[in-house]
Amino acid sequence: MRRKFTLILLFVGLFNFVTAQNQQLTLEEIWGGAFRTQTMDVLHSMRNGQQYTVLNYDRATKSASVDKYDYETLEKVETIVSSADLDAINYFSSYTFSEDESKLILATDVESIFRRSTLGIYYTYDIKSKKLDLISNNKIQEPTFSPDASKVAYVFENNIYIKDLQSGEITQVTTDGEKNKIINGVTDWVYEEEFAFVRAFDWNKSGEYLAYIRFDETNVPEFSMDVYGETLYPTQHVFKYPKAGEENSKVSLHTYNLKSSTTKTVDLGDAYYIPRIDWTEDQDVLSIQVINRHQNDLKLYFHNIDGQTEMVLNETDDAYVDITDNLTFLTDNSFIWTSEKDGYNHIYHYNKSGKLVNQITSGPWEVTNYYGYDKKTNRVFYQSVENGSINRDVYSIKLNGKGKTHLSNERGTNRATFSADFSYFINAFSSATTPPKYTLNNSKNGKLIKEIVNNDDLLKKLANYQLSPKEFSTIQVNGNSLNMWMIKPADFDPNKEYPLFMSQYSGPGSQSVSNTWMGTNDYWYQMLAQKGYVVVCVDGRGTGLKGAEFKKVTYKELGKYEVEDQITAAKQLGDLSFIDQDRIGIWGWSYGGFMSTNCILKGNDVFSLAIAVAPVTSWRFYDTVYTERYMRTPQENASGYDDNSPLNYPELLKGDYLLVHGTADDNVHVQNAMRMASALIDANKQFDWAIYPDKNHGIYGGNTRLQLYTKMTNFIYENLGDKANHSQPTTNNN
Incomplete structure (x- = not known):
């Protein structure tokens, strides 16, 4: 017997498409960039506020240029520098102005390290004299001008250096940097990933001092990844990765006096994490944010260069306090803060x-x-x-x-x-x-x-396709009003039954239901709708932008309330007359993969299919900063970790499950998938899986995404099709 429930309509988008056009979407188009939007290049506003600069690339000459434009007219005013005029470099991939806009740092030959960190060859360019100078023959990190543009500080092999641009003299500020042991001036892996910054040094306003964070990761456990490559023998990538409950880097804060070439340590007491440092409007006062391991006690310190340190703000929370970049100092050194x-x-x-x-x-x-x-x-x-x-x-x-x-x-x-x-x-x-x-x-x-x-041209192009509006509403689940969108087939018939495919991410503070234009996955959902699926996304408890209480209810229980909401939502949607209760699937990537795995196990009477891409399968495997922020340590909260880990109940699997992971995922390690596979094998459960060699958390490059989405699409078609009549939807994407 079907229950009735109410969907409270928030907003229904109506596409202005020509209904006579019925062109079908293909995966080749979606992942080949056929529906890519026109965007604006990242621009840098000049100090006068009336002009801005943009990095442009000339495909004909294969050169890069920094061009200045006028805000009012949007017309190009001048070219500040072009690699076509520089003998030493063919192109540059980014640029940074000095504070007085007299010089630029140009980046070339840049290679990624992790998500945000890079190595590169960098030059300084004097705009007036048009002089180009190489900062270092080595690949370096985070070169940064001093306030008067007379010097550049940078990091090489975990040590900080300062180059005098007039004399060419290079001063080595630190000497103890060593891979997988000591890092000066840039962050370790977990700070980069979870506190979202790389450069861990900062010039004061006068350029007389440099403040920097030192990371001692000697006792942080190492993680190793096999790199298969194309040679006869694979290699290993080894780096420090602190998993939940394990030891973190010991951090300390230091100030370096350029005149006396002396370094002092700033006494911060029992500071566990130092997620932000920033000089204030007072050139002698440094602001420091420190937070405890539980991340529920944030302190803001002001440190005077003469040695005095004072706590000016202390924010606490029963769950956790988020770190942001919103601290702004006014001329009187009062400050703006978000909370x-x-x-x-x-x-x-x-x-x-x-x-x-x-x-x-x-x-x-x-x-x-x-x-x-x-x-x-x-x-x-x-x-x-x-x-x-x-x-x-x-x-x-x-x-x-x-x-x-x-x-x-x-x-x-x-x-x-x-x-x-x-x-x-x-x-x-x-x-x-x-x-x-x-x-x-x-x-x-x-x-x-x-x-x-x-992007009017894109709208005209899409008018040729059979697309459906994304209907926004709320659904009442477990005492909460949850945001939801739904996409129905364009030829939707309320008297028919359709398979339901649910998408979600569900991580703390995230949002998947938003009134924005389509991302690449949205075209995939439209393609599924064309093939006769109803696609739905629900933001359950723990997601963001509805207040702290709604977000933090999942504290110490990641995967409990979020999973309950997805299962309950699926049950209620299954009660709709046009949904086939026996054909409900769910998928997700990363945190979403953790969720979809839990859903098909704990909701095995509701979900008949799940796809999990790069999932966490136990929070014991994930890093300290993220995991402990929401869960505390495994030593303190063992049940919170284990009761919601799909590794502990693989025997509950009844439906069709596809597990996907990249072997070079430095974020959510492939260990998660391997352990999940082992648990399912031990429970004698059949499942499908795909392992992508040398692919990271994004699983992309070449035809990788097309191959992955073809696999997932066929898995859906084969297993959520009308099994009773043995008539699955077909696809042109082989």
């Missing part, structure tokens, strides 16, 4: 002693991006979800919390990039019905000045 302390993420103003001046934003909604403060107009610029948790809008507000101005004009997702003086902003807008478009706007009132880029 969830009232239950929602908002903006606060503190004086230089850490006393609260006022809460700038407030309400039962989240600030999702802090853009900055304009001292001329005394206004703060930010993005929030106050127009609905699936939307993003841009606002400004006075420092005292008054005079709020709504700067974005269209309902959907708005993201702003402001000029240096906050005169203008470029708004990147999209919605479920409107592909990305970029406009130049006045920052005072949001008024449109002109459109820069649109």
Whole structure:
């Protein structure tokens, strides 16, 4: 007997497609870039706020250039530098201005290390003299100008160096750097991945001091990955990776005096993590954020170069405190800070002693991006979800919390990039019905000045395809109103029964249900809808932008409430007259793979199929910073780790399960898949799996994504087809 339930409609996108056109999507088109959107290149606002620069690449001459444009006219003003005019380099892949914009650092021959870290050959370029100088013959990391552009600090083989650009003299600041032991000035693997930064040094305002973090990872356990390559013997990649409950790097903070060539250690007491350092507007005062291992006790210190260290802010939480880059210092050294302390993420103003001046934003909604403060107009610029948790809008507000101005004009997702003086902003807008478009706007009132880029041609192209609107709604699950979208076949018949395929990620603070234009996976979902599937995504408890309580309910129980929500949602959707209760599948990548694996086990009476790509299968295998933030250590919370680990109940598998992983995944190690496979084999459970040699967490390169999605698509067609009638949907993608 089917139960009835109510879907509360939030928003239904209606595509302006020509219904007479029925062209079918193919995987080759999706992964071949046929539906790629036009975007704007990353731009750098010049100090005057009236001009910006962009890195351009000339395919004809195979040269790179830094070109300057005018905001008001969007016309090119000049070329600052072109590799076509430089004898030493053929092209450069990125550029960085000095603070006074007199010089550039140009990057060449850059290679990735991990997600954010790179090595490269770097040059300085003097704009006035047009002189190009090599910083080092070696591949180095994070070269950074001093404030007066007379020097460059960088890291080579885990040691910090400073080069005097006038004399060419190089000073070695640290000498104890050693691979897999001591790191100076750049972060270790777990800081890079989870605290999202690489450069761990910073110049003070006068350029007299350099502050840096030192990582002693001697006692951090090593992880090794086989690299198969194309040679006769595989090799091994060995690096330090602290898994939950294991030892982390011992970190310490130091200041180096360039005049005296002396180094001092900053006493931070029992600081466990140092996730941020930043010099304040006072050239002698360094701000330091430290947090305990549980990540629920965050302290902000001000350290005076004369040796005095004072705690100015202490934020605690029963669960955890997030680290952000939102700390901004005003000229009087008061500062702007974001916090969830009232239950929602908002903006606060503190004086230089850490006393609260006022809460700038407030309400039962989240600030999702802090853009900055304009001292001329005394206004703060930010993005929030106050127009609905699936939307993003841009606002400004006075420092005292008054005079709020709504700067974005269209309902959907708005993201702003402001000029240096906050005169203008470029708004990147999209919605479920409107592909990305970029406009130049006045920052005072949001008024449109002109459109820069649109994707009208893509809309015209898509008019030839049989696509369906993404219907947004909420579904009442386990006492909560959860955001949801649904895609039905274009020829949907409410009197028929369709297989249901669910997509989700579900990680803490994440969001998968948002009013934005289609990503690549959305075209895949449209393709499945064309083949007769209903595709749904539900953001359950633990996801973001609906307040701290909703997000942090999963604390110490990752995979419990999120799985309960997906199972309950699937049951309720299965009660709809047009859903076949016997054909419900779910998939996910990374955290989503952890979820889909748990769902087909704990929800084996609901889900008949699951696909898990690069899944965590036990949080005991994942890193300290991420895992312990949400789970504490395994020593403290063994049941939280084990009760929600699919490794501990493989015997529950009844449906069709596809397990996918890359062997070179330095993030979620292939160990997770291997252990899951072993558990299923020991339980005598049949499953399908695919291992991608030398592929990382993204599993891409060449035809890899096309091959992967072909495999997953065929797995769905073969196992969620109408088994009773033995008539699966067919695909042209072999």
